[in-house]
Amino acid sequence: MKVEIQNHVEHLPALNGLTLSNLLTRSNCMATPKAPTICDGKVDDADAKLNEIDRELSISVITEADTEAVLDLLKRFFFKDEPLNTYVQLGECKELEKYCTKSLGEHSSYKATNSRGEIVGVILNGTIMKPQPSDEPPAKLADNCAHPKFKKIMALMDYVDEQFDIFELYPDIDRFLDCKIISVDTNYRGMGIAGMLTDRTLDYATRNGIKLIHVLCSSHFSARVMEKMDFSEVYRLPYADYLVNGEQVFDPEKPHVAVRILTKRLDQ
Numbered sequence: 383m384k385v386e387i388q389n390h391v392e393h394l395p396a397l398n399g400l401t402l403s404n405l406l407t408r409s410n411c412m413a414t415p416k417a418p419t420i421c422d423g424k425v426d427d428a429d430a431k432l433n434e435i436d437r438e439l440s441i442s443v444i445t446e447a448d449t450e451a452v453l454d455l456l457k458r459f460f461f462k463d464e465p466l467n468t469y470v471q472l473g474e475c476k477e478l479e480k481y482c483t484k485s486l487g488e489h490s491s492y493k494a495t496n497s498r499g500e501i502v503g504v505i506l507n508g509t510i511m512k513p514q515p516s517d518e519p520p521a522k523l524a525d526n527c528a529h530p531k532f533k534k535i536m537a538l539m540d541y542v543d544e545q546f547d548i549f550e551l552y553p554d555i556d557r558f559l560d561c562k563i564i565s566v567d568t569n570y571r572g573m574g575i576a577g578m579l580t581d582r583t584l585d586y587a588t589r590n591g592i593k594l595i596h597v598l599c600s601s602h603f604s605a606r607v608m609e610k611m612d613f614s615e616v617y618r619l620p621y622a623d624y625l626v627n628g629e630q631v632f633d634p635e636k637p638h639v640a641v642r643i644l645t646k647r648l649d650q
């Protein structure tokens with residue numbers, strides 16, 4: 383079993399020659415200092431599962447040439463199984479396609495590819511700069527959204543933006559890397575692939591002098607990924623508390639009970 387680390391491999395000496403099992407151990411152990419026993423069972427399970435599926439995965443940077451393949455994965459999984467998308471039964475959504483692909487040119491996003499060259503997981507990131515006092519206030523995401531179901535989700539994002547200002551929490555930071563989308567093929571879940579993709583994201587940020595990573599987690603599972611990577615929760619909005627005209631808007635299936643923002647500083 384092997385994992386090839388492609389692109390910027392020179393910046394990842396610790397990963398060279400590691401097997402996926404090593405990487406899973408590394409990701410999960412690094413991430414679960416509070417629960418090492420989970421780590422032990424997890425790696426065995428992951429090994430067994432990989433035996434059945436595909437033992438050769440590689441992690442590499444996403445370029446614009448991957449756009450269609452990335453969208454193909456997202457349409458088969460994320461558009462259907464991200465908890466809010468599931469709840470509203472999103473369906474086709476050009477607006478979400480645009481949101482997912484607009485930062486690919488930054489080359490800060492990563493994919494996990496199997497031996498057949500199929501993308502089985504992605505993390506899509508984008509750099510956000512601190513607004514300057516002279517800047518126009520940003521437009522509300524929901525205002526220009528024609529897709530009624532996606533508009534509901536964008537309105538929630540606008541609400542979170544009003545409630546939580548990351549630059550107020552970290553006044554010394556002039557930009558951060560926003561992890562916008564994480565999606566793993568259902569056949570490859572529970573094996574730590576999202577953690578491996580996050581690990582590469584942390585490496586990208588370090589190499590580019592970005593001191594803060596920010597992830598808005600609508601899913602309990604993505605929040606678990608980040609907790610295992612030692613991210614800290616800085617904001618939480620239970621779905622039961624997000625009301626519009628006195629009515630709860632989202633009630634996804636458990637264990638997805640809240641939108642949470644988790645961050646990790648790389649300079650402390």
Ligand SMILES: CC(C)(COP(=O)(O)OP(=O)(O)OC[C@H]1O[C@@H](n2cnc3c(N)ncnc32)[C@H](O)[C@@H]1OP(=O)(O)O)[C@@H](O)C(=O)NCCC(=O)NCCS
Pocket residue numbers: 420459460463464465563564565566567570571572573574575576577598599600601603604606607
């Ligand atoms: C969130 C997601 C990317 C995690 O990817 P992953 O590679 O499976 O991540 P991990 O292997 O670290 O597992 C994370 C958690 O998923 C859950 N999980 C484990 N096995 C699973 C499986 N077979 N199927 C589904 N979830 C599983 C567990 O709660 C696990 O946490 P734990 O290790 O504390 O038990 C993936 O679940 C996914 O694509 N979900 C749908 C899209 C989505 O919601 N994206 C995030 C929106 S913010």
